[in-house]
Amino acid sequence: MSDDTPYTLHRGHRPLLVSVPHAGREIPPTLIDRYLPRVLNVEDTDWHLDQLYDFVRELGASLLVPRYSRYVVDLNRPPDNQPMYPGVNNTELCPTRFFTGDPLYREGQAPTPEEVQLRVGRYWRPYHDALAAELQRLRAEHGHVVLFDAHSIKSELPWLFEGTLPALNLGTANGTACDPGLRDALAAVMAAQSVHSHVVDGRFKGGHITRHYGQPAQQVHAVQLEMCWRCYLQESTPAEWDALRAGEITPLLRQLVQTMLDWQPPAAR
Helix, strand or coil, X not given: CCCCCCEEEECCXXXXXXXXXXXCCECCCCCHHHECHHHHHCCCCCCCHHHHXXXXXXXXXXXXXXXXXXXXXXXXXXXXXXXXXXXXXXXXXXXXXXXXXXXXXXXXXXXXXXXXXXXHHHHHHHHHHHHHHHHHHHHHHHCCEEEEEEEEEXXXXXXXXXXXXXXXXXXCCCCCCCCXXXXXXXXXXXXXXXXXCXXXXXXXXXXXXXXXXXXXXXXXXXXXXXXXXXXXXXXXXXXXXXHHHHHHHHHHHHHHHHHHHHCCCHHHC
């Protein structure tokens, strides 16, 4: 993997790939002057998820982490830029607004459709090529693979959703992205504790990665977890790592990951 590769991939030996597509924080120097200064805070990052989920390496799972911010291109949007959640506010494949609804770019500096496709080729496509290849490798080795798409978000963002989100938001594209047995097993882990509120297929049902790669009939099972920052961060700008909160949520995250590792599809039992 060369120094200019727009992601890092740790290849594991168990049938699980953990993807954190919004953990990247870099802005290419050639683009910086076109953004408003506030962009340099990359406030809508899924902060420190590569650090929070680093334990998956010791469990034998693969871990895929991007370099670049979602402000450059959103790795969890489809390349045709269709909205993930029709009827509500969405950010685009190459976002032009913060999660507050405020503009990202200086006037007249937003990317053209041609530039969007150039960014897809330079940043989006390599990540997805690596993701698809790793899924193929693990499925070939084990007969099935689970894709865990890990996200985090501020608890309250009125431009995107009403009220306060549950702490843990499990998404399976309404049950189409994974076997129902896996969905039920993960839901049971969340239901067995009472500290963190949770929901399955609520406001966040899974983005492009979950919907596109989750093919249970092909033994690729995908789930997304959208976790509120308050579980492991101080919800400031930029969000600050909270060692106490992170220490409290990590055992539950490990239990969810271990459930994915231990689960076997019906055909393999």
